[in-house]
Amino acid sequence: MIADIGTIVWKELKELITQKPNLRGGxxxxxxxxxxxxxxxxxxxxxxxxxQPTVLVYWLWVxxxxxxxxxxxxxxxxxxRHTLETLLASRLSDRAILFGKLASAVIYGWGLTxxxxxxxxxxxxxxxxxxxxLFFPPEIxxxxxxxxxxxxxxxxxxxxxxxxxxxxxxxxxxxxGIVGLAPLIPLLLIPIVPQETQIQIANTLMQMDLFxxxxxxxxxxxxxxxxxILLAMARFQRAKLILD
Amino acid sequence: xxxxxxxxLTRDFASVRAVDNLTLEVPFGTVFGFLGPNGAGxxxxxxxxxxxxxxxxxxxxxxxxxxxxxxxEIRERCGALLEYNGLYERMSAEDNxxxxxxxxxxSPAERKNRAEELLKHFGLWDRRKDLxxxxxxxxxxxxxxxxxxxxxxxLVFLDEPTAGLDPVAAVSLREDLAGLAGMNRxxxxxxxxxxGEAEKLCNQVGVIRKGKLVAxxxxxxxxxxxxxxxxxxxxxxxSELGLSMIRQNPDVAGVTLNGKQLTIELKRPIDVAPLVSQxxxxxxxxxxxxxxxxxxxxVFLTLMNEEQELEVES
Numbered sequence: 037m038i039a040d041i042g043t044i045v046w047k048e049l050k051e052l053i054t055q056k057p058n059l060r061g062g063x064x065x066x067x068x069x070x071x072x073x074x075x076x077x078x079x080x081x082x083x084x085x086x087x088q089p090t091v092l093v094y095w096l097w098v099x100x101x102x103x104x105x106x107x108x109x110x111x112x113x114x115x116x117r118h119t120l121e122t123l124l125a126s127r128l129s130d131r132a133i134l135f136g137k138l139a140s141a142v143i144y145g146w147g148l149t150x151x152x153x154x155x156x157x158x159x160x161x162x163x164x165x166x167x168x169x170l171f172f173p174p175e176i177x178x179x180x181x182x183x184x185x186x187x188x189x190x191x192x193x194x195x196x197x198x199x200x201x202x203x204x205x206x207x208x209x210x211x212x213g214i215v216g217l218a219p220l221i222p223l224l225l226i227p228i229v230p231q232e233t234q235i236q237i238a239n240t241l242m243q244m245d246l247f248x249x250x251x252x253x254x255x256x257x258x259x260x261x262x263x264x265i266l267l268a269m270a271r272f273q274r275a276k277l278i279l280d
Numbered sequence: 281x282x283x284x285x286x287x288x289l290t291r292d293f294a295s296v297r298a299v300d301n302l303t304l305e306v307p308f309g310t311v312f313g314f315l316g317p318n319g320a321g322x323x324x325x326x327x328x329x330x331x332x333x334x335x336x337x338x339x340x341x342x343x344x345x346x347x348x349x350x351x352x353e354i355r356e357r358c359g360a361l362l363e364y365n366g367l368y369e370r371m372s373a374e375d376n377x378x379x380x381x382x383x384x385x386x387s388p389a390e391r392k393n394r395a396e397e398l399l400k401h402f403g404l405w406d407r408r409k410d411l412x413x414x415x416x417x418x419x420x421x422x423x424x425x426x427x428x429x430x431x432x433x434x435l436v437f438l439d440e441p442t443a444g445l446d447p448v449a450a451v452s453l454r455e456d457l458a459g460l461a462g463m464n465r466x467x468x469x470x471x472x473x474x475x476g477e478a479e480k481l482c483n484q485v486g487v488i489r490k491g492k493l494v495a496x497x498x499x500x501x502x503x504x505x506x507x508x509x510x511x512x513x514x515x516x517x518x519s520e521l522g523l524s525m526i527r528q529n530p531d532v533a534g535v536t537l538n539g540k541q542l543t544i545e546l547k548r549p550i551d552v553a554p555l556v557s558q559x560x561x562x563x564x565x566x567x568x569x570x571x572x573x574x575x576x577x578x579v580f581l582t583l584m585n586e587e588q589e590l591e592v593e594s
Contacts, residue, residue, distance in 0.1 A: 043383055046382065047371075047379045050371055054371060054372075054375075054411070117369065119366045119367070121364065121366065122366025123366070125355060125358075125360040125362060126355060126380070127352065127356040129352065275332070275333055275334055278332045
């Protein structure tokens with residue numbers, strides 16, 4: 037099973053790498069992404085990029101975005117390009133195919149996030165270091181490492197369920213885009229919340245222990261991820277996929 | 281023991297019965313042609329035999345394995361070129377084979393050697409580094425067949441392998457398939473509505489219509505059971521008097537005039553020279569006379585018409 041998952045991962049990453057470079061995807065898209073999150077933003081924010089807990093918001097959103105760009109193509113695209121049935125007619129099990137596809141989307145999204153994190157740390161140190169080593173506080177570093185992985189898995193899980201229902205890759209990507217923007221809705225609502233309430237929320241958040249917040253997010257993501265994977269396993273079955 | 285054996289295999293989709301009580305036996309080493317018009321149930325049959333779909337009722341065994349409880353083992357030992365070629369167009373031909381070599385758990389050396397052997401056999405070796413999307417349809421189809429054969433399967437399912445190809449590519453692919461059939465003792469289950477293809481490649485054929493198997497046997501058996509000896513006469517000025525005289529001949533089963541072509545169906549093989557003389561005596565201008573048995577196409581059309589008539593009657 038592990039070897040079969042590895043085979044699917046090999047194929048998925050190979051397809052990603054050999055995509056024609058263009059502005060929407062491929063190498064140009066990757067360079068733009070790394071330039072923004074690995075260089076531009078760290079330069080703009082300076083030391084705050086590695087010291088303030090608020091950077092977690094960026095790092096939780098980034099893997100979601102990156103995974104969502106590939107997961108729809110991996111599932112809906114395979115069906116749209118008529119390669120899925122041949123794959124299903126092979127000796128690979130449903131689970132090996134599903135987990136291989138999930139793993140490759142997560143490796144891609146989370147891997148790029150980690151590269152951006154490292155590049156950002158290097159950039160901040162080069163620009164603002166002045167002989168000191170600037171790095172995240174330990175809780176933030178662990179949170180970035182673990183939570184981004186869970187967010188990548190969350191995006192992959194949502195992506196599978198959306199892709200299996202969407203008739204085309206484009207529609208799956210559009211739906212994923214809308215889902216990706218959903219976490220930003222609370223931020224958009226802040227201006228309409230009374231100032232008094234805003235202050236109350238800010239005070240409550242300030243008083244909360246960072247470790248507890250991270251643990252809360254960790255447990256929530258873990259539970260949601262497990263539920264999504266179980267749903268994906270129930271949905272990703274040969275007989276159902278052939279009939280789609 | 282048979283490579284494929286089905287017993288009243290049935291599959292419904294809502295109110296449509298795609299495969300209807302299919303009972304069939306395909307011996308090992310056979311090239312079996314499954315003939316039928318579009319929508320006859322050929323693709324559904326392959327999907328059932330590969331365990332990709334569950335039957336509504338009935339049973340089937342492929343390579344001695346039950347299609348419901350041992351589908352994984354069946355897929356392990358079979359190769360399939362389905363309705364679409366299933367190639368990854370963003371990958372090179374070499375990578376497509378490399379991927380499926382990994383899927384079939386071939387060792388790196390086996391993958392390399394087998395890919396080289398097949399790509400050379402199909403004349404694709406020089407372009408192995410090209411992305412599959414840059415290839416012609418015929419080349420892609422050959423690559424898909426190479427992929428299907430990569431792991432030396434005991435049974436190969438081919439679903440309309442020459443559909444959509446230009447005549448040159450189709451002939452070339454058919455030659456490759458004929459070579460493949462002769463090369464190993466691989467059993468081939470070939471879905472096709474191309475009767476010439478079936479006639480050339482298959483030693484057994486089954487005819488399916490609306491999910492029902494209406495005939496099965498060798499091409500010769502089908503000809504002798506459904507097709508009668510006939511004479512095809514090309515020419516002009518066929519008079520009604522001349523045709524009615526031919527119809528009255530006790531050895532003639534039927535006469536059909538289609539433009540400049542007259543087909544005389546015979547009850548038994550006889551000398552047709554007297555019939556030709558009668559036509560000439562009644563003013564016909566004869567260009568060519570061909571004697572022979574009905575082609576598979578004639579047999580197929582006869583079977584389709586007979587089934588349709590039975591349906592109308594019932």
